[in-house]
Amino acid sequence: MARAERTEAGDACPIERSISLIGRRSTVLLLREASYGTSRFDDFVRRTGLTESVTADQLRRLVAEGLLTKHPYREPAQRQRFEYVLTEAGHDLVPILLALGSWGEKHRPRSHRIRLVHADCGAPIHVEVRCEAGHAPPESEVAVVLEDRPAT
């Protein structure tokens, strides 16, 4: 009950909804791997360091939540396998993971650092908040607008 109440209360805030969905170490690690191209169960286990049970549970959940798809495939002369691939929604989370990583690099540095660059031009990459007119507004100029969603 406490949970139900909490969920309803937080329902209005999209930040809370999102963090309830993906604010877990296991989830983020799996999404990170998926964005690197990992698609097979054992690879997820090995590269994230998560246990098999956690991996199975979370992959299932991510599929149910529509962030990954699971479909069978078979290479010639091989048995059937399953591959997990990011959906569009999952894909849309990748910039956020990158932003988290770049925050960590800046504010929690380690001896060797990881930078992101644009492979085509070599320039360093960062994540920025921008409006469609091309401005990069400071926080004080970001306004929250509430509106009814038109009934489709």
Place this chain on the structure above:
Amino acid sequence: MARAERTEAGDACPIERSISLIGRRSTVLLLREASYGTSRFDDFVRRTGLTESVTADQLRRLVAEGLLTKHPYREPAQRQRFEYVLTEAGHDLVPILLALGSWGEKHRPRSHRIRLVHADCGAPIHVEVRCEAGHAPPESEVAVVLEDRPAT
């Protein structure tokens, strides 16, 4: 021990470091409130819906981690109070919270929607991945570069 091992293993990945730090509902809610200007204990409790003990624990942790500062202040003819304010590191997380929110709005819509706009020009705001040359590279063109950090 299991914990120590895990922490060390994940130490190399900045995404994992970041998510271990802030990938919790309570933390995100408190940071959200702080970014809205909330600074007093009771306001945090009331606006996030968290319990007092969780709020106290997490505020303490956020201060210890350098995402918030706590300093005493007193308004004239009032007793001494404490206020919690975002540090620069905490501030740098705000765009990520906004991005999470905007992801939630897009992929987990509710009946009324919340949009972010640039107050000065009215244009909708989003979060984007860009290189310094101004390109918006697709995921496939984002390369991860490992380098030693020069010993200062």
Place this chain on the structure above:
DNA sequence: AGGCTGACTTTGGGTTTACAAAGCCATCGT
């Protein structure tokens, strides 16, 4: 036919996160 491998499931236990309710204490206003 038997073993191996990939993809899980099961069992059992530890830690973390969160909640609810009550208590504590210094200080301010009256």
Place this chain on the structure above:
DNA sequence: ACGATGGCTTTGTAAACCCAAAGTCAGCCT
């Protein structure tokens, strides 16, 4: 002097998260 905050702490409980290790099972490979 005393009651009402504000800002916590304490206690007790439940759920979520994660780990380690072992078991299952279908299908290919020899």
